[in-house]
Amino acid sequence: MGITRRNVLFSSFGATLAGLAARRGEAKETRSALRHARRAGGRTNVVTPNGATLPYRMVGGVKEFHLTAEPVKREFVDGFQVNCWGYNGMTPGPTIEAFEGDRVRILVTNHLPEGTSIHWHGVILPNGMDGVSGLTQPKIAPGETFAYEFTLKQNGTLMYHPHFDEMVQIALGMHGFFVIHPRDAGTRRVDRDFAIFLNEWFIKPGASTPDPTVMLDFNVFTFNSRVFPGTEPLLVRTGDRVRIRIANLTMDSHPIHIHGHKFYVTGTDAGPIQESAWIPENTVNVPVGSTRDIELVADNPGDWAFHCHKSHHVMNQMGHGLPNLLGIDAANTQARLNTLAPGTMIMGPTGMGEMAEMQGMMPMPRNSITMRGGEGPYGPIDMGGMFTIVKIRDDMDYTRDPGWYSQGPRARRVE
Numbered sequence: 001m002g003i004t005r006r007n008v009l010f011s012s013f014g015a016t017l018a019g020l021a022a023r024r025g026e027a028k029e030t031r032s033a034l035r036h037a038r039r040a041g042g043r044t045n046v047v048t049p050n051g052a053t054l055p056y057r058m059v060g061g062v063k064e065f066h067l068t069a070e071p072v073k074r075e076f077v078d079g080f081q082v083n084c085w086g087y088n089g090m091t092p093g094p095t096i097e098a099f100e101g102d103r104v105r106i107l108v109t110n111h112l113p114e115g116t117s118i119h120w121h122g123v124i125l126p127n128g129m130d131g132v133s134g135l136t137q138p139k140i141a142p143g144e145t146f147a148y149e150f151t152l153k154q155n156g157t158l159m160y161h162p163h164f165d166e167m168v169q170i171a172l173g174m175h176g177f178f179v180i181h182p183r184d185a186g187t188r189r190v191d192r193d194f195a196i197f198l199n200e201w202f203i204k205p206g207a208s209t210p211d212p213t214v215m216l217d218f219n220v221f222t223f224n225s226r227v228f229p230g231t232e233p234l235l236v237r238t239g240d241r242v243r244i245r246i247a248n249l250t251m252d253s254h255p256i257h258i259h260g261h262k263f264y265v266t267g268t269d270a271g272p273i274q275e276s277a278w279i280p281e282n283t284v285n286v287p288v289g290s291t292r293d294i295e296l297v298a299d300n301p302g303d304w305a306f307h308c309h310k311s312h313h314v315m316n317q318m319g320h321g322l323p324n325l326l327g328i329d330a331a332n333t334q335a336r337l338n339t340l341a342p343g344t345m346i347m348g349p350t351g352m353g354e355m356a357e358m359q360g361m362m363p364m365p366r367n368s369i370t371m372r373g374g375e376g377p378y379g380p381i382d383m384g385g386m387f388t389i390v391k392i393r394d395d396m397d398y399t400r401d402p403g404w405y406s407q408g409p410r411a412r413r414v415e
């Protein structure tokens, strides 16, 4: 099939017009995408918490999408602004949804100060569409638009990310989901379908720009480029079949864990796993450069923690690189410290939970986050970072956070 690679140069005037037209068409396109999904077998649209789905338009039988690579300001949680790079004003980039068999054209406009490209991770496509700068195409220079076009021959949870200056561009937030639904979902229908992109960053307390040269010692860990309590809860009705797609392009593997339920690992970035091979788990390790789909039946109402199980990955910025004070005689140390630095307060001799509680009283650098996560119904929740809550209710309205779960009568604390 004669696929031509097109390299289109937009004038800035033309790009502005295209942007305005895209925004006007957005609501209409989203509606048509919903209609399309219903026609194609009622498959549930993917929900990207704190994110969005990329609209498309039909152009001569081809689904045409438009991604703009650009610098993005992202609020990871109230009061914590980070200078990221992403697509269409967000990180992760908007989720692309399409169906097996679709012909897609994805226009990629570069508004970064350096070159870029997009690799369609896991997608089986002609070599010239693979997006590896230098190997299969020249880099997309600033101001240029490149058209990727191919037919989708598979289904599954795939990704997109740059293959130019990967260390900087991926670390600054340039990645997104490419979800390809099966033509015929058969019995694989789910009621709720979520997508969570993992990322880790090093952002010096008080700074706004992540340091992409850091290799191992990260201090901010995000779900869809947000930290708890800035992560949107996953809203689910009791009895729903729930799929959660998790993607990882960081420098670490992330064991993602759910409370109150078991799940099955049902897919990878190479596609669905046949049901006879599904593995029951409470935690799924998501390796670097991979996606994992998990499915569960939400039969247990409540507010259930969903988080990375590496304990440093559910801590926020302030909790790393501190002196180890565990087991120290606090009174003695405090007295000696005060002779050197009057008014200084030592913290954390009985553990870090106490330290989290004291942080409200301590001055914080501008534009930084406390180690503590957020306020819960019974006090502070010590976890931040890669943490969110699956809220399961009998009468869940998917569009509204129902607040905290009411525990009802239960065992009391023994005095």
Ligand SMILES: [Cu+2]
Binding pocket: 221, 252, 253, 254, 255, 308, 309, 310, 313, 386
């Ligand atoms: Cu982790």
